[in-house]
Amino acid sequence: MKILIVNTSERTGGAAVAANRLMKALNNSGVKAKMLVRDKESDTLTVAQLPKSPMKRWHFLWERLVVFCHLHFSKQHLFEIDIANAGTDITNMREFQEADIIHLHWINQGMLSLNSIRKILRSGKPVVWTMHDIWPATGICHYTRGCGYFKTACKQCQLLPGGGSANDLSTAIWNQKQKLLSEHHISFVACSKWLEGEAKKSALLQGQHICSVPNPIDTHIYHPEDKQQARQRLELPTDKRIILFVSQRVTDDRKGMAYFTDAINRLAEQHPEARENMVIAILGGHAEDVAPQLALPVYPLGYVNDEKRIVDVYNAADVFVLPSLEDNLPNTIMEAMACGVPCVGFRVGGIPEMIDHQKNGYVARFRDADDLATGINWVLSNTDYAQLSQQAVHQVNMSYSQRSVASRYIEVYNQAMAYKHYKI
Template identity: 65%
Template sequence: MRILIVNTSEKTGGAAVAANRLKDALNNNGVKAKMLVRDKLTDDITVVSLGHEWRNQWHLLWERFCVFWHLHFSRNHLFEIDLANSGTDITKLREFKEADVIHLSWINQGMLSLKSIRKILCSGKPVVWTMHDLWPASSICHYAHGCYRYENGCGNCPLLPGNGNPNDLSSKVWKRKKTMLSHGNIWFVTCSQWLARQAKRSGLLRGLSVTSIPNPIDTHFFEPQDKQVARQHLQLPTDKRFVLFVSQRVTDQRKGMDFFVEAIGRMVAEHPGMKENTGIAILGGHAEELEGKLALPVYPIGYVSDQQRIRDVYNAADVFVLPSLEDNLPNTIMEAMACGVPCVGFKVGGIPEMIDHRKNGYVAAERNAEDLAKGMRWVLDEADYAALSEAAVGKVLRSYSQHSVAMQYLEVYNEALAFKNFRL
């Protein structure tokens, strides 16, 4: 069986990391898998580039300009909207023709257009589409933010200016997607049960298969290691405990930095002694902007791409905190747990599926900084830390190992191929 996974980037972003890990998991479990990307960053022979960089850049710039125009040239929501009005036709590529199953992943920002997706569906090849957010089941947005218009047809989109038009751009794109999805056989997979519940409410996916399979992780690489050695590698103090916060862009409001700042302030106000023995390590871009805003000493690590260094960051931490306001199945929580680090997060999205409350971490009430502070304090000073750490590793081994996830996807591929053969 030959699988072609299609994703915009090879490595950049959570979906790219998850797609790359799935490709490796499949290959390590007897399934031939390749990855087709626009942005190839390594010399991995199992990853194929689209080529034609100038043309790819044009697709991206044209789509962004169209979004910008529809926003009346406001930057508000500029990167929260995708139109898929421009992209590459991959059906003529050798890798496409050789594949038994086409596996779409995150294909936005000029990678594939609705027209090119329709060509894929009309090719007769079975298609599996992993949803890393709601975009495949909605119109133009990646996260619903409490909006349920996608259930019946979109329109009156809160992301567009002049909200109140039932036949706005979101309505038009929704109808185009509905027409597109009427062609071919397609199986949708969500990375979390939370996203599956949202997807099944979509009028676009009505009557289509939607199942939930988590992302995989290499548990032979992400594993517990000596904390003191990890801190020495990162030039962090070895006489402090560390709270870790990670985000590709730490100032992203969706990641809940404002709640994190408030929670740290509350925790230190109640336990001022923590200023002497506890620090905050921040991994991600713009980390330096947070210095002076937190009640504990901040150690900005910056943006890191080296995997061994990322593993050191997790192993250097005592607790990982991700106060996302909306999230699917964060790779960061999985990576931290695999390294034996208990996690604290809000009860949103797929986070409660990963963190088992008071067993391998702490699930705080949504948007509740007081409870977030309580969870951090509980992990650091009240819980049986060794038991939490062991339970975190156990959860990852049971649920997110390469073998476990690859076998679940193999069932979906076989079902898709069987359906194709039945139709023939």
């Protein structure tokens, strides 16, 4: 069985990280898997790149320009909308022709167009599509922000000026997707049970097969290490409790920095001793922008690509906090838990599937900064912290290990091939 995993980027972004890890997990399980990407960032032989062409850049720019026009030339929401009006035809590539199954992941921003996907489906090869967000099941958005129109038909999109209209851009793209999906079968895989449930509500995916399989993680790389040595390598305090926040861009509203800031300030107010024995480490871009707002000392670590250093960051922490307002199955929580770090997050999306409340972390009430502060303090003051840490590692080994996830995907591939054979 030969699998071609298709993703816009090789390494940048959560979907890219997950797709790359899946490729390695499949290869380690005896399945031949390759990645096809637009943005190749390594010399890995199992990762192929789209042919060199000025059109690759144009596909991205053309889509952004069309979206920009529909936003009345405002940059607000510019990168929250994707319409897949431009992309590359990959069906003539050797990697595509040699594959038994085409496995789509995050293919936006000029990687594949809806027409490109139609050509893939018309090739007759079974197609599996892993949903890293809700975009495949909506008109144009990656996160619904509570909007329920995708359950019937997208319209009046809140991302468009004035809240859109009854026949706006979201409606137009919805209709294109609906025509595409009505003609073809795709095996959709959500990364969490929560997203599976949301996808099954979509009128767009009615009649399609939908299941959930979590992202994998390499526990040979992400595992507990000596905390003091990790802190010394990062030049972090060795005598303080460290609260960690991680995001590619920490100012992203969806990641909940405003609630994190509020929770930390409440924690410092309710427990004055925290100012003396706790500090915050922030991994991600724009960390310096938020540091002055926090009541505890902050160590901005910036954006880091080096995996060994990232593992050090997790191992240096005593608690990891991710107050996302909408999320699927965050790689960051999985990485922290694999390193034995208890996590705190809101009860939203796939987060409650990862964190067992008061067993390996704390699940706070949604958008409740006071409960978030309670959760952080509960972890840091827990008399059986070692047990929390062990339970976090156990959860990852049981649910997200390479072997566990690869075996579940192999089942999905076999079912997709059997369905295609049955239809023929």
